[in-house]
Amino acid sequence: MNVRAHLAATAAALCALLAPASAQATQLTSISADFSPLRLGSPTALSLGFDVRTPDGSLPSPLTSIDFHYPTNLGIGTSGLGLATCTQAKLSFDGPKTCPPNSIMGRGSALAEFQISPEVSEETAEIALVAGPSQNGYLKLLISATGDYPVAARIVMSTLLLPGQLRIEVPLVAGLPEGPDVAVVRVKVTIGGNLTYYERSHGKKVAYRPQGILLPKRCPAGGFRFRASFSFLDGTRSEAQTVVKCPRA
Amino acid sequence: MRVIPKCAPVRGGALAATMLGLALQPAPALASRTLSVRDEGSLRFASDEATQIVDEGSLSGTLPGSGRVYFTYNGSPNVTARFTIHTSGGAIYGTARCRLNNPNSPVPSFRGALRIVGGSGRYARARGSGELFGVFHRRGYGLVVQAIGKLSY
Numbered sequence: 001m002n003v004r005a006h007l008a009a010t011a012a013a014l015c016a017l018l019a020p021a022s023a024q025a026t027q028l029t030s031i032s033a034d035f036s037p038l039r040l041g042s043p044t045a046l047s048l049g050f051d052v053r054t055p056d057g058s059l060p061s062p063l064t065s066i067d068f069h070y071p072t073n074l075g076i077g078t079s080g081l082g083l084a085t086c087t088q089a090k091l092s093f094d095g096p097k098t099c100p101p102n103s104i105m106g107r108g109s110a111l112a113e114f115q116i117s118p119e120v121s122e123e124t125a126e127i128a129l130v131a132g133p134s135q136n137g138y139l140k141l142l143i144s145a146t147g148d149y150p151v152a153a154r155i156v157m158s159t160l161l162l163p164g165q166l167r168i169e170v171p172l173v174a175g176l177p178e179g180p181d182v183a184v185v186r187v188k189v190t191i192g193g194n195l196t197y198y199e200r201s202h203g204k205k206v207a208y209r210p211q212g213i214l215l216p217k218r219c220p221a222g223g224f225r226f227r228a229s230f231s232f233l234d235g236t237r238s239e240a241q242t243v244v245k246c247p248r249a
Numbered sequence: 250m251r252v253i254p255k256c257a258p259v260r261g262g263a264l265a266a267t268m269l270g271l272a273l274q275p276a277p278a279l280a281s282r283t284l285s286v287r288d289e290g291s292l293r294f295a296s297d298e299a300t301q302i303v304d305e306g307s308l309s310g311t312l313p314g315s316g317r318v319y320f321t322y323n324g325s326p327n328v329t330a331r332f333t334i335h336t337s338g339g340a341i342y343g344t345a346r347c348r349l350n351n352p353n354s355p356v357p358s359f360r361g362a363l364r365i366v367g368g369s370g371r372y373a374r375a376r377g378s379g380e381l382f383g384v385f386h387r388r389g390y391g392l393v394v395q396a397i398g399k400l401s402y
Binding site for chain 2: 072073082
């Protein structure tokens with residue numbers, strides 16, 4: 001082997017060793033997180049999002065699960081969100097509009113892609129975050145995604161609000177008959193925010209806006225860290241993280 | 250008239266040894282009391298630190314006065330509380346580990362073991378144990394608490 005060939009082989013081996021895990025995966029992912037308002041010690045709405053793409057722009061493999069980690073010092077349990085519950089069956093059959101208003105914890109949207117050979121078609125779905133009946137003492141979050149056209153479908157996912165963690169199993173959704181499953185490529189949801197709850201006061205039903213997630217008075221060193229691990233049908237995994245920087249004092 | 254000392258005079262070394270011996274003896278133990286306590290109250294939200302709610306209010310029962318509770322709920326059903334009871338003659342400090350039930354309810358209840366870990370004033374040596382019961386108002390962050398236990402001080 002001459003020197004040039006040896007260098008090339010060494011460089012190739014180094015590249016293989018140093019390549020980030022995400023580059024080896026078929027899917028590339030990124031996540032976003034934002035507080036509105038970002039004011040320490042105040043109630044806030046938390047927006048979370050993720051994107052899935054492939055290096056060559058082709059259709060990603062369908063997502064099968066997300067393991068989402070958020071700071072444990074966020075007051076989601078003390079948010080006053082989810083004061084009523086909706087069952088998974090009701091949410092699946094009738095949609096979030098038939099659930100009690102006090103069970104709605106947030107909203108969002110998703111973008112899915114599926115193959116209609118030879119083209120890739122898109123569909124937007126509405127997402128509702130709904131409180132479900134608690135399980136083992138933990139708050140349960142039901143996530144419904146409803147799309148109308150071109151594929152009419154509603155899927156409901158269920159997860160427990162563990163301290164600092166959300167693990168969501170994503171069911172496969174068939175695209176067109178005989179076609180590949182739908183691939184979720186973008187999701188953005190907001191927990192809290194512009195919600196209307198109702199309470200009884202002096203015998204009358206009174207509307208109010210739930211307080212939302214309580215932010216701690218002190219910002220963690222380095223900011224509020226979020227990370228997520230994604231699993232795909234093709235067996236690959238991808239990880240992503242983001243940080244919400246501390247506000248200026 | 251000559252005054253006769255009541256105690257026989259002792260030599261200097263013996264006196265010093267006696268005084269040292271007295272000094273090294275433990276202070277006479279204060280008579281401790283044990284009390285069955287049952288206190289309760291509706292506490293109002295005072296402040297928060299994200300997952301921790303601080304509530305204050307008046308307490309009635311065996312040791313009437315005022316109370317402050319630091320109630321921590323991070324989404325796990327295992328909640329914790331630190332509390333102070335200010336009552337006549339001093340304060341009593343305690344902790345509790347409780348289990349929160351039906352967390353989706355607007356007013357989930359909790360119940361668990363409490364420990365009295367200290368105090369001030371006449372309760373400076375307070376120790377004890379018992380149970381803490383309560384409900385947590387998720388809308389306004391108020392707490393209704395009831396503490397039942399044995400207190401030694």
